[in-house]
Amino acid sequence: MDHTQRRTHVIDALVRVAAAQGLHAVTLRAVAAExxxxxxxxxxxxxxxxxxxHAALERLEQQSHARWSARLDGLPRPVTVHAxxxxxxxxxxxxxxxxxxxxxxxxxxxxLAMTDPDLAAQPFAxxxxxxxxxLTAVLxxxxxxxxxxxxxxxxxEAAHLLSLSHGLGTSILVGQRTADAAMEILRAHLERLFPGPAPSPQSRAGQAN
Structure with a gap:
């Protein structure tokens, strides 16, 4: 592997350790073993x-952006702001x-960044x-x-939507509600925000793929 591949390999190992055991279990030694x-x-x-x-967060964000781009490509044209x-x-x-x-x-x-000065020093926000x-630009x-x-x-409203999404995401992680239940709450808010026709079932099928 070249240097870029090795860095990516290490980062992916960290994500696997964190996903399986929690971020508190992540050490350089544990990542090396993984x-x-x-x-x-x-x-x-x-x-x-x-x-x-920090490198892991950047890679996860890039992967999330790639998934978002693929999801957007799957939406029927023209894409409404609601969709x-x-x-x-x-x-x-x-x-x-x-x-x-x-x-x-x-x-x-x-x-962890709340109590760890090294983590807090990174450009987290x-x-x-x-x-x-x-979101503000789209609205x-x-x-x-x-x-x-x-x-x-x-x-x-952009801050409200992101806060709602983050809260619902946490509730899914801790088992408070299912992903389907979270989506119902999210869609109910969007239907109040955009009282016109909601995205079609075909549009939502594209989002699920």
Whole structure:
């Protein structure tokens, strides 16, 4: 393997350890064992646990973006703002192994960063800020098109939608509700936000693929 492949191999090993045992169980030694590599080799690529965790978050975010792009490509054209946002937030829920790993690592990282100065020093909020900005832009587009009330504060509503999605994602992770139940809550909110026709069953079938 070249250097890029080895880095990716180490990061994927961390995600497997974190998904199976929790982020608190992640050490460079545990990751090395999972990756089938020496500790010295892991430390060559990532000198600290904080560096490795941050790299893992970046990779998980890239993978999530790729899944989101594929989901968007599967939506019927033209894509309505309602369908776009529903697909956007659906991808953010932990409904399969890959998205569950993303949520588990991200949430655990956030909790650990509250008490770990090394983790807190990393630019942790960049991903959520970027998502909030994207949602705000889409909601403002909906206001220009007349499908969203112009009196709505688009930035506040974007923050509301992401907070709702994150809360529902956590409730799925801890077994409070099923993914289907979470989607019902999410769709009910979107139907109040966009009182026009909801996405068709064909559109939602595309989101599920």
């Amino acid at each position: 990756a089938g590599m020496s500790l010295n080799l892991v430390q060559y690529y990532f000198q600290t646990k904080a560096q490795l965790l 776009f946002i529903e697909a956007f937030l659906t991808e953010a829920l932990p409904t399969d192994e890959a998205s569950r790993a993303f949520h588990l690592v991200w949430t655990s990282y956030a909790v 960049a991903g959520p800020d970027r998502l909030e900005g994207q 403002r587009q909906a206001q220009r098109e007349g499908t969203l009330d112009r009196q709505q504060n688009a930035a506040n």
